[in-house]
Amino acid sequence: MELFSDRLLEAIARKGAPICIGMDPITEMLPDAVLNRFRRNGHVDGEAAVDAIFEFTTRILKVVAEHTPIVKFQSAYFEQFMSEGVEAYYSLIQEASELDLLVIGDVKRGDIGSTVAAYAAGHLAEQTGEDYQEIATPDAITVNPMLGLDTIQPFVDTARTFQKGLFILVRTSNPGSAKLQDVKLADGRTWSEMLADELRPITESHGLVGVSGYSSIGAVVGATQPHTMVSIRQRLPKSIFLLPGYGAQGATAEMTKAAFTDGKGAIISASRSILYAHRDKKYSDKFADNWEKCVEQAALDMRQDVRQVLGY
Amino acid sequence: MELFSDRLLEAIARKGAPICIGMDPITEMLPDAVLNRFRRNGHVDGEAAVDAIFEFTTRILKVVAEHTPIVKFQSAYFEQFMSEGVEAYYSLIQEASELDLLVIGDVKRGDIGSTVAAYAAGHLAEQTGEDYQEIATPDAITVNPMLGLDTIQPFVDTARTFQKGLFILVRTSNPGSAKLQDVKLADGRTWSEMLADELRPITESHGLVGVSGYSSIGAVVGATQPHTMVSIRQRLPKSIFLLPGYGAQGATAEMTKAAFTDGKGAIISASRSILYAHRDKKYSDKFADNWEKCVEQAALDMRQDVRQVLGY
Numbered sequence: 234m235e236l237f238s239d240r241l242l243e244a245i246a247r248k249g250a251p252i253c254i255g256m257d258p259i260t261e262m263l264p265d266a267v268l269n270r271f272r273r274n275g276h277v278d279g280e281a282a283v284d285a286i287f288e289f290t291t292r293i294l295k296v297v298a299e300h301t302p303i304v305k306f307q308s309a310y311f312e313q314f315m316s317e318g319v320e321a322y323y324s325l326i327q328e329a330s331e332l333d334l335l336v337i338g339d340v341k342r343g344d345i346g347s348t349v350a351a352y353a354a355g356h357l358a359e360q361t362g363e364d365y366q367e368i369a370t371p372d373a374i375t376v377n378p379m380l381g382l383d384t385i386q387p388f389v390d391t392a393r394t395f396q397k398g399l400f401i402l403v404r405t406s407n408p409g410s411a412k413l414q415d416v417k418l419a420d421g422r423t424w425s426e427m428l429a430d431e432l433r434p435i436t437e438s439h440g441l442v443g444v445s446g447y448s449s450i451g452a453v454v455g456a457t458q459p460h461t462m463v464s465i466r467q468r469l470p471k472s473i474f475l476l477p478g479y480g481a482q483g484a485t486a487e488m489t490k491a492a493f494t495d496g497k498g499a500i501i502s503a504s505r506s507i508l509y510a511h512r513d514k515k516y517s518d519k520f521a522d523n524w525e526k527c528v529e530q531a532a533l534d535m536r537q538d539v540r541q542v543l544g545y
Numbered sequence: 546m547e548l549f550s551d552r553l554l555e556a557i558a559r560k561g562a563p564i565c566i567g568m569d570p571i572t573e574m575l576p577d578a579v580l581n582r583f584r585r586n587g588h589v590d591g592e593a594a595v596d597a598i599f600e601f602t603t604r605i606l607k608v609v610a611e612h613t614p615i616v617k618f619q620s621a622y623f624e625q626f627m628s629e630g631v632e633a634y635y636s637l638i639q640e641a642s643e644l645d646l647l648v649i650g651d652v653k654r655g656d657i658g659s660t661v662a663a664y665a666a667g668h669l670a671e672q673t674g675e676d677y678q679e680i681a682t683p684d685a686i687t688v689n690p691m692l693g694l695d696t697i698q699p700f701v702d703t704a705r706t707f708q709k710g711l712f713i714l715v716r717t718s719n720p721g722s723a724k725l726q727d728v729k730l731a732d733g734r735t736w737s738e739m740l741a742d743e744l745r746p747i748t749e750s751h752g753l754v755g756v757s758g759y760s761s762i763g764a765v766v767g768a769t770q771p772h773t774m775v776s777i778r779q780r781l782p783k784s785i786f787l788l789p790g791y792g793a794q795g796a797t798a799e800m801t802k803a804a805f806t807d808g809k810g811a812i813i814s815a816s817r818s819i820l821y822a823h824r825d826k827k828y829s830d831k832f833a834d835n836w837e838k839c840v841e842q843a844a845l846d847m848r849q850d851v852r853q854v855l856g857y
Contacts, residue, residue, distance in 0.1 A: 257660070279672070309656060309663035315680055316632035318667070323627055343689060344621060344653055345719040345794075348569070351621035355630070360591070368627055377655060379691035379714065383721030402691065407657040409695030416739060419729040424736060427728060482657075 237373055237398030238451075238473060239443035242497065244302035244335055250536040250545065251496070253337065253475065254297050255305040255504030256325070258286035264511050264524035267292075283314045287321045293508060294329050296525050300532045303335040305475075305502055306371070327369040336371045337475070341402065343377030346384050353391035357399075373398030375453055375475070382431055389450060393440045398449040398473075403429050403465060406455025406478035415461065425461065429468035436472045447473050447498060454492065456484030456501060462491035466498075474499035479535065480506025486542035496543040507531045549685055549710030550763075550785060551755035554809065556614035556647055562848040562857065563808070565649065565787065566609050567617040567816030568637070570598035574821050576836035579604075595626045599633045605820060606641050608837050612844045615647040617787075617814055618683070639681040648683040649787070653714065655689030658696050665703035669711075685710030687765055687787070694743055701762060705752045710761040710785075715741050715777055718767025718790035727773065737773065741780035748784045759785050759810060766804065768796035768813060774803035778810075786811035791847065792818025798854035808855040819843045 245251045260282045267289045271281040294304065311322035329336045342352045356374050360367065376388050376399050385401065392399050404414050404425040414425040436450040443449065448471040454462060456478035474492045478484040480503040492499035510516045510531035511524035520526035557563045572594045579601045583593040606616065623634035641648045654664045668686050672679065688700050688711050697713065704711050716726055716737040726737040748762040755761065763785040766777055786804045790796040792815040804811035822828045822843035823836035832838035
């Protein structure tokens, strides 16, 4: 088994673009063609909603599998349906793996160290052997580092043991992120820059940097934040950047260029602009009620856009 | 239905001490008297482990219900067992409610705003009506604010709608927290002090401050961090502080005094030092193999210690 970073770079080379498609299944945004099969008295109730998002996501995975190296599951949209949603989350991770897709679990977990070990066991470790049912876990997860670098360590250790990856939040894509993350410290750095500096030795530590030169400990840097991309890239030279915010959050491929070196070292992520392409006139006019064709075309358009801007 | 803050203050008055007992069920630390019933071939496998932590936690809840106003469930120890663990988590919240205990879900969730709405739906909203099975959710949850104040808002709105509460991480209890949270900003405040200042208007906003004068939007401030307690207390005068770190993490009741005003405004939380009191010679010598007696005595000792230090 190779390191996560090497597997990701190989998958990007094979699929032809450094993109990630996010699975954010939101019941009320699903195509009618899916929802109608789950309505009772005109209504999709809780249990049927889990079945609907399961079917929708399964079909999306099949449509995009050829075109993207990796997908990202947003845990919140599954946790919303409590244990049944969580069961669907792990089943869909298995489906994605069988389609030769790498998987990021977007869980943004963080806690004190002893607790993080338990999160790492459930979300990242491979649970084989007599202790557990064999349930597929993601190839990588997102992690929230606010509590401190000591609390990241159990995640890092688990990633090392199982050749998995992490994407640690460094600079997020949302509008209100600047106030807490770009705030200037007494030494002139921003809080995120200081965080990146603190993370660097961890990302470059034993057993984590692959033959590709990249580390399995990556960083989340919002594609919407071009002003700080150069600085964070310099501070974390070996980390693969996960760049959310393309599409629905307003970022373009152009805005992410500073994250890449020779077209490598980052993945641009889009969720809603791909999953709900059937609601975009540009696609629905062309493919009428065929929502899967809309999704496929949106994925292909993103792929082409990213390839062109990065000179693939 | 009253606001969470008022319900919590009433429960504290009724039970006689501002304490919280944390449910951190760790399989390998459970008493043999519980574990033995779940061993097969000398081993507690995954499915049996969920049953074991369920039984252990149920019995703990019954032992402590008389002595504490509120309990805190650490989600990680349930998520470790995936959907089955999550099912146990919600069932145990129901059990706690039936024992007249208020419940904090220690989930430390945080994400961009649209995603946070989904987390709020699964972890805090009351899911009644035909859309959902009726599953009990916690009275309050812990929240990670690193992404920005905009991302807190869906949690705040849900808390307001359902008279629930939040405890927002402001200054955590772990050893490595200082580097990221006590770091000095250009304006002289620490990062946590700035965060507290930004949170204040949210905590005091419409519909959140109860007749007690306290807000349902509280803050997590590690009991291990007395050096910054006065400053954060001044910046968030209406927030109830959740103070983890008593006991196993080394904090004493004395170290938390600055969080309280006339014995009010905070709750001191302990987990492992109570749950695993049977491993502490001080208790096991006295109560031999009766682990529930050990737990009860540890809870009573904590209660008495806190009452004495706060002048109850």
